[in-house]
Amino acid sequence: MQDVGRAIRPETRPPGTDGLRTDVLRTDVLRIEDLHLSFATHGQLTEVVKGISLRVPAGKTVALVGESGSGKTVISQAVMGLLPRNGVIEAGRILFADPAKAGAGVDIATLPRDGRAIRKLRGGRIGMIFQEPMSSLSPVHTIGNQIEEALQLHQRKPRREARRVTEHMLGLVGFRDPHRSYDQYPFELSGGLRQRAMLAMALICQPALLIADEPTTALDVTIQAQVLKLMKQLQAEMGMAILLITHDLGVVANMADEVVVVYRGQVMEAGTVDDVFRRPQHPYLKALLKASPDFDMKPGERLVALREVAPVLPQSLARREITANTPPLLSVRNLRKSYGAKNNRVVAVEDVSFDVARGQCLGLVGESGSGKTTVGHMLMRSRSADAGSVVFNDGTGPVDVLALGEAQLRAFRPRMQMIFQDPVSSLSPRMTVLDIIREPMIIQNRLSDTEQKRRAMELMECVGLDPRFLSRYPHSFSGGQRQRIGIARALALNPDLIICDEPVSALDVSVQAQVLNLLKDLQSSLGLTYFFISHNLAVVHYMAARIAVMARGRLVEIGPREAIFTRPAHPYTRTLLKAVPLPDLDRRLDFASCVPTGGASDPASWPEEFRPAAPGRLGLIDLGGGHCVLADAGCTARDLTAA
Template structure:
């Protein structure tokens, strides 16, 4: 390999990393070489467990204690500071030089924002700590700089957000706080490990544009670790593809997307859902899992035409320390038919997860009605007491968004999957173990892993364990809260196909909460769009994607990054999405101006939109036609 040139901020040469387990070295990174030129973006792409995150940990000097660099160099050259080249692989991880680099000249956005932020310090104080450590400011000025950065990464009220704690924020807002912390010192190199995984498309576009602008302004280089090929197509100058610790293919973004040569890269490109997929077309997973479908009597709903779940006028308000209140869910109503998948999309903080939590009774609703129409008499879900709620629980289960915090670190995988069965008194220990083995096969994991703990799995593998646990009690309805947001595209394809197969064979019903519109397009028959706690549009998938009526829905669709170099994201158009959920940016037809109220207007074919009471379906059609003409 040629010697390092001043234009390379980072150059990795023949890097080999092993983990010591039971006295043996297990090699996980096998001779990887790559470079990140100044002011450029290099995308590192690969599946869960391919070694991407381990490479980033080595660059930051954050390898676990049993991790060791056995060969190779990690050369860092800071063109802004002094231009000297340091071999990070030779630096002590807790030495002075490494501490100055880490967080100062090399910033990092971690994949798991919940476990990366302290729950006992405010978000603002944590970001300010990073600033004061590397670029000291007077106290008042430091707060002003921190609030400005919070505003840049999309917090609506930076001053108020400064004093909030991480557990008060949605997944997307936590990720934005991590981004602010990484960027506040204006690093020469930013390592972004899945930086937009938890973000909805409008804020994702905002964050990606911000990264591009900072890159241009301060000459920052970016090593972007992601499984989202749409983000890669819109952000990267060069792409490096790794598989099981080995480099498969590397080249310019043009070479990778237009002239892929390695079979693994070609398979990755086919595994991503997009809006051009035909009805009934399946994603092509790299390793298709033939589900071992658990035995279950398919529910019989003959003679019962009612939807499986009816939600009416749901409302939830949260109080705040300042004495005010935040209306998180406002008058939400929808039905989910039997065997149907209803998609629920919207930006972070729109109330999607809160709706799912209220249906599960994990959050208490302030008002409204939730009725479950099972095989027996209708069940008033909100009216159940603790005893009847426990008996009802098997009918509805949930797949959680964060695969780290939703799995107990003190329990083995077997214990995690058995726990719902133990609580409900289903079967003896042997039967429960057999069921756990069956479910591990169903989600594509080796049953030999049952005695391991969650920390020994990748993010994608942990999410599959969560899916297995949700299936343990043979539920009728599964609320999927971002179930594939932590998964790379190949495993995502496998899980989405699996969920579809299970839905068809077991008669399952899904409420699929996601910010990924391409995933929702693939999974859901009908889609509901949420903004600021309200459903603003609901309708059949094709109708909603082909002919969106609400301005917020249109902004969502424009902000989706596609894995297609000929349809690149227009960041200026997509940036309008940053304020798209603010009703003040909507035309008068969609706002409650002059004290008027809003109502759902039927546009036909099961398609409805939230608009001013005075509007008619004709008014909406005229507005839609005018917008299409523009």
């Protein structure tokens, strides 16, 4: 890889060389040269990293970009000395040069995996933020204990001094009350705070190199913006280098100085962030850029998936005809849900009302904890509502979903199905794909065994999977394939409405484009109706004709897609839009203003029109064209437009 410009993957590369000038080499904290990694399975070696070379200069951020399975995480594990036991470094060097120590660096590839040398580097001079903070933090130890443990392993300090340093680091990464947070457990923290705790643990020893493996994948846009801003600030203060592993090109555009694009264990293209975004050369990089949804897409424009799925529609699934003046398929009014003891109730959903038109997609966006998923589960009756009504009307007569008895609800279930957020945990590992797709038909006593198997085969073709895979188990499929199995299961009973709860949040951008295109094709071909829940505004912009925005349990704005994205009225909606990292170097995030100090959903940061002092004064104000915003009932549309 060259120190300036870009490098397109050559057919051959001389071992141990990367074309860097000697004066540049002295500034590199990490340099990987012609790395070959393999895994031993059933007595054979399978190569997964095939001669990758890259560098991470001191004080700079290098982004390692690619799909799942491209080798990104394996490379980070090799740098940290955390390869699985069956992982083998067959060739190449991993050179780490600590700026705090003069002289030659160390080749991590040659260090014993459990030796003292690598343990001294790991967590001390090289820190790492893992992708999933909940599974990376011990549930039985406090946040303070876990961060302090990392400090004591590398810098022995008296107990009181160690706690002081730990609380100081918690304050640096944005905990409002470090002293109290020290004694909290991971389950008591939100996803954003858990990720901040991971950041504190990685930085407590002030490392020279920070490896961030998908640090913001599962976070809302506002929390993501806060974490990215924090990483930039701490990098400037500590002068550390960052190796950022991600598939989000918006994050890359806002964070990286240099970019390395990998595919199936090989470098496809590398160079400065300006070169990679403004002058992409390799077809794979161009395809990744086209697969990312953005706000500039025109109506009807499709994402360009790397591997398109062409649905073969089952003959047994009926297409719904949509006529003019059809009543809404779903009408929700004054929905309410609260949790907790009688004297300490927490309101999760408050006075939520909306309609979902037949054959359309309504998108629901908001931060984690805003009540989005709770609304979806109340529509499905998997959670009970405290108050409100949910009326389903497919043309055969209105059905009050919340009033259905047990037998009636069982008979109604096929008309409304759900696609879940996590394609791994939502599929039973003990069931074959055939059993998973047949299960709804068996429960509802639909079709004979032969017809069920035939429909399962049709549904596999419908979602772009080979019917011969029906005898396999979920673990043998990729994340995108598992999500398509979930879609097939949701279609098994030929529903009218599908609730999509963050269906692509766990997927790479290329696989995400594939699944989104499939959902749109199914909607147009079968006349399906979607209620699409997501925190990704670009995805909702691509999928939904109407969009509802939720904050702290209430709908704060609802309207047509164009109105929400071009004329947002509520300050919360505006903040969400400002916090979206776009894969565009000319529209980078303004970290100084994109997220208010108290958080996007903090009413204290909103103008007075949107936070009336008297309780009960809030109401939806019609701005025209089906665009409504939650504000003081005494305000007019002109007042709010001016605000």
